[in-house]
Amino acid sequence: MSTPLNYRHLHYFWVVAKEGGMARAAQRLDMAVQTVSAQVRALEQSLGYSLFKPSGRGIVLTEAGVAAMALADQIFQLGEQVPAAVRDAATGQGLRLAVGISDGLPKLVVRHLLQPALEDARVRLLCHEDEFDRLLADLALHRLDAVLSDRPAPPNPNLRLYGHALGEAPMAWYAPAEVSRKCRQPFPACLGELPVLLPTHHAAVRARLDQWFERQGLRPHIAGEFEDSALLAAFGRSGMGAFPASRWSQEELLQDKRMRLLGETPEVVEHFHLISAERRIHHPLVLQLVEASKH
Known part of the structure; x- marks a missing residue:
């Protein structure tokens, strides 16, 4: 012994x-x-x-x-x-939830994914955005309670990480009205006429978008590529070009009366994952996120 x-x-x-x-x-x-x-x-x-x-x-x-x-x-x-953890629990200052946000994850989707945990008024949310691999390292060191990402946890014998699918959403294409008026052809052929903004290959969905363009026989004029999805949407809204976003972002994007939905691509799907450092989740808020995705 x-x-x-x-x-x-x-x-x-x-x-x-x-x-x-x-x-x-x-x-x-x-x-x-x-x-x-x-x-x-x-x-x-x-x-x-x-x-x-x-x-x-x-x-x-x-x-x-x-x-x-x-x-x-x-x-x-x-x-x-x-x-600090004992003090917060003893004084009822709230439930702390430290979440890593992968920089390839659309920011317009993050609130949708976290909403089930935010319904508790006691929640103290800490969000850290970083590269996927760095977030996984912080998760393995228990500096984070969970990581949200657009890809599952990679197999790694040195890290005990467990993935949980939170859902998926098809992509759609958007553009300001002054950009969409330049279209002479219907969607999706119109994307061959317009400048296009895309996520970099940092995002898992980029490869699916490239394959979709190839299947459509389109060679888009790529006016910009962005690691940060919020920047991509901001430049798209400013008139730089048409851009893709998850259908979960549609309501927020179309609140801007200048924006137009060009068309949907149900065959291009964006996947969302929660990664934890424990097979059986004990953190009540992380468990709430996973359970909400099943309904």
Whole structure:
């Protein structure tokens, strides 16, 4: 039977690695250097591997130390969140929901996806937008409760991530009235006459749009490509060209009386996913999002 890990020893090791040496760690911990060194040696003995090695006048992490540090970082960063989490729960300040928003996800759709969780007045929503891979790393470190994306979690044996389909919506094409008046042909042939704005290949739906154009025999004049879907819609609304958006965005887009629906492409579908770091979801708001998608 293996010896249980001594988390006090692990904490001393973590501080030494963070501070870059025994002396600075001892100063931060307000302890004698010899005491800190002895605690780290005790951890090394219990694990059976050296975690530090000499380097010049100092020490650096061994390969085993790098692996231990990566996990220790997760453990103690989570530990630093405990006081705030307990205080919020005890004082009834609300339910915190930290969501990562993939930069390929249409922003006009985000509120639609999050709406089931926003119906609780106690919700304190924190949204972080970033690249998909960075968000998955933050999720694996439990810095986020969930990630919303236009693609499922990739298979990765080093990350325990679980995907949940939230739904799908067909795409449609929009343009300001002054742009749509230039069309001489019906939709979709008119897209061969107009400047077109598209998401970059950052977005999963871009490949489907390219394939759709090819099936239609169209070679559009691409006037702009955008990683951020909100920017794409903003430039489209300004008159730069026709642009695609999810049908879930239709009501909001057409609230602008200058906008026109050119046509729908039900064969081009955008998929939406929630990714969690746990197979059985315990966070009540994340569970609410997944359950709402089933109805």
